[in-house]
Amino acid sequence: MARVAQITAPAGTAASAVALETLGDFPPHGSRSLTRIALIGNPNSGKSSLFNQLTGLNQKVGNFPGVTVDRKTGISQLTPQHRAEIIDLPGTYSLYPKSLDEKVITDLLYDRAAEQFPDFVVVTVDASNLRRNLLLFTQLADLGLPTVLALNMTDVAEQHGVRIDLAALQQELGVPVIPMNARKGIGVTALKIVIAQQLSAATVSFYEPEAALVPMLRQIRHYFNLHNDYLALHYAHQFRQINFLTADERTYIGELVARYDFQATPQQAQETIARYARINDILLNAVTVTRTEKNEPHSNRLDKVLTHKVWGYLIFFGVLFLMFQAVFAWASYPMELIDQGVAWINSLIQTNFDGPLISLLTEGILAGLGGVLIFIPQIALLFAFIAVLEETGYMARVTFMMDRIMRKFGLNGKSVVPLISGVACAVPAIMSARTIENWKDRIITIFVTPLMSCSARIPVYTVLIGLVVPDEPVLVIFNLRGIALMGLYLLGFFAAIFSALALKLLLRTRERSYFIMEFPVYRWPRWKNVGITIVEKVKTFVFQAGKVIVAISVILWVLASYGPGQALEKAETAARASAAQQQLSKAETETRVASEKLENSYAGLFGRTLEPAIRPLGFDWKIGIALITSFAAREVFVGTISTIYSVGQDADMRTVQQKLAAEKDEFGRPFFTPARAFSLLVFYVFAMQCMSTLAVVYRETKGWKWPILQLVYMTGLAYVSSLIVYQVFK
Structure with missing residues (x-):
């Protein structure tokens, strides 16, 4: 093994010394220029932060288990002569996987x-x-993999009175040990120097299978051409779950396991006990703890309040309340500036130019673009709050607290991560459900997560709330519109948990679920990471959702501006004749003409076909068009209504809310009454208006059964709820 300097120093100085002492023992790679390096570690060990430091990629960094679900890769320039491909693997506590994301690791490391x-x-x-972290390390070392130990959070260890003798630890483990602080980048250069060398496998063995198992393991080794007994032991433990094994290979191992009466669960328990006994010996030689009880970490003191069975929930709901107030109150000024700016450009063009192309630009492209840009401030604020909650470590506490409630509804604490992530977007939220070990809990979580109001619903909520809810203060510091917005989010949450309760009663399984959560220490958020999260999410909204919104807006303008045969010309002639007979003003005449032409366009005919089904909900054919187009993405609704209500309207009707407020029913009264607006809001709280969500549910459940059930259930729930709201309040 490498020579080691006798060091017991802070992270910044020790890393360089260890790296330089290590260099001489490992010859450089041969002709290979791109090394492949896997990052593995427990959740909250700083693995994703290290990945960012090594690759320079702007990957999201979270403080709760499950943020790294898929394998991520990046290129790192280790030295001027060496580049490496870095693979960021999901967080895990051991090589015996309990969830789908942990299987990514075993499938990769078991197959050379x-x-x-x-x-x-x-x-x-x-x-x-x-003590807890070294369990995974000893398993990896016994697999015979060339390994480096990145000793992260050394500053936190020192604050807790934990002193580590690096030389002794390196001697005990038989691999290079690099002290570091991945969040601040301390020790990263030294790590790059070490991993740029041709490392060897650990020189120390931490666990030997018992002698009675050796005959079986040697047969597995010979059959699969494996390099050591411990890897053969893992084949015996997990042959049913290892994806790359063929059916015949699984049958072969199964017969051996039965012949030798191999009991996987007791063997795993015995191995874990033996490993912890060895780890205890290692730590006695390398670690000194000087902390006393009176120096209890500040995180524990905060947790006594923030996870309290009463105050903890009140504080959490207070945080949510603040978040939704901010989404409305703080974002209102930039939203108004964006809205007025787009409307001013639109009005300027319509005033000075005329023709079909100008109509396409103003009523199609700019109307759709305005429906995208106006919501950037609200989306940025929402993701800023979520990023701060993750960065500080508070999100893990929320998961722990909610486990007490979730279990009563067929979920567990880990379900909170997808549910809260669903407030941002259902697609990654559903993917994060892979961290849930229990099949039943995972399916229920996937099924109900889309009921959480995602950021794509914000455009719909804010437009309609702003239309019918007064902008009035409540108890001086709160806003009535913010309260209404939070009410919609809570409505989605309660729908999700009661739907989960129903599924809990319907789905039968003997599999028992459990929940283990490790709290990260509280930290000040890294504002760079918060900023990166905001920028990435806004870019995703603008460039992905925005493309769909603008494209559909243009298509809708075409459908709303043209009709079959001479239908538009006939509608215009009839409208002008009726207006002349009633002696309407020029402005009133043009409004009637535009309305009649729109009703007889392709879009109007399409909406009229759908109208009988949605009329009991208070919706007309224009809303029907928006409901259909928004199935591509919920936020398309605003672009659609902006386009539909733009066609033929006066240039002075500048903003989306002004257009909706000016809409009249057949009796000349305002069309968007509170009953109609809240009926539409409730519909969008429950409706599955997102093709991407259905696609990811299909991928995660490996079939169409659950996405189809989800679509039918949520659409039915939305229809019935909207019907009740409108019929009661109209």
Whole structure:
């Protein structure tokens, strides 16, 4: 193994010394210029932060388990001569996977013929909790993988009175140990220097299978051409879950397991006990703890309040209330500026130019673009709050608290992560449900997550709330519109948990679920990461959702501006004759002409076909068009109504809310009454108006059964709820 300097120094100085001492023992790579390195570690060990530091990629960094679900890769320039491909694997506590994302690790590390099999493994460990973190390291080392230990959070360990003798630890583990602070980038250069060398596997063995198992393991080794007994042991433990094994190979291992009466669960327990006994010996030689009880970390003191069985929930709902107030109150000024700016440009063009292309530009493209840009401030604020909650470590506490409630409804604490993430977007939220070990809990979570109001619903909510809810203060510091917005989010949440309760009673399984959560320490948010999150989410909204919104707006303008045969000309002639007979003014005449032409256009005919089905909900054919087009993405609704109500309207009707406020029913009264607006709001709270969500549910459940059931259930729930609201309040 490498020579080691006798160091017991802070992270910044020790890293360089260890790296330089390590260099001489490992010759450089041969002709290979791109090394493949896997980052593996426990949740909250700083693995994703290290990935960012090594690759420079702007990956999101979270403080709660499950944020890294899929394998992520990036290129790192280790030295001027060496580049490496870095693979960021999901967080795990051991090599015995309990969830789908943890299986990514075993499928990769058990198959040396795999395309992505790593040359080296960097194991990130929390220096303040070495005993728990070293379990995974010892398993990886016994697999025979060349390994480096990234001793992260050394500053936190020192604050807790934990002193680590790096030389002794490196001697005990048989691999290079690099102290570091991944969040601040301390020690990263030293780590790059070390992993740029041709490392060897650990020189120390931490666990030997018992002698009675050796005959079985040697047969597995010979059959699969494996390099050590411990890897063969994992084949025996997990042959049913290892994806790359063929049916015949599984049958072969199954017969061996039965012949030797191999009991996986007791063997795993025995191995874990033996490993912790060895880890305890290692720590006695390398770690000294000087902390006393009176120096209790500030995180524990905060948790006594923030996770309290009463105050904890009140504080959490207070945070949510603040978030929704901010989404309305703080974002109102930039939204108004954006709205007025787009409307001013639209009005300027319509005043000075005329013709079909100008109508396409103002009533189609600019109307759709305005429906995208106006919501940037609200989306930025929403994701800013979520990023801060994750960065500080508070989100993990929310998960813990909500486990007490969720279990009563067929979910567990880990379901909170997808549900809260669903406030941002249902697609990654559903993917994050992979961290839920229990099949029943996972299916229920996937099924109900789309009921949480995602950011795509914000445009619909804000336009309609702003139309019918007064902008009035409540108790001086609150706003009535903010309260209405929070009410819609709570409505979606309660629909989700009661739907989960129904599924809990319908789905039968003997599998028991459990919940283990490790709290990260509280930290000040890294504002760079918060800023990156905001920018990325806004870019995603503008460039992905925006493209769909603008494209559909243009298509709708075409459908609303043209009709079959001479239908538009006939409608215009009839409208002008009727207006002349009633002696209407020029402005009133043009409004009637525009309305009649729109009703007889292709869009109007399409909406009229749908209208009988949605009329009991208070909706007309124009809203029907918006409901259909918004199935591509919920936020398309605003672009659609902006386009539909733009066609033929006066240039002075500048903003979306002005257009909706000016709409009249057949009796000349305002069309968007509170009953009609709240009926539409309730419909969008429950409706599955998102093709992307259905696609990801299909992918995650491996079939069309659950997405179809989801679509039918949510559409039916939306229709019935909207019907009740309109019929009661109209």
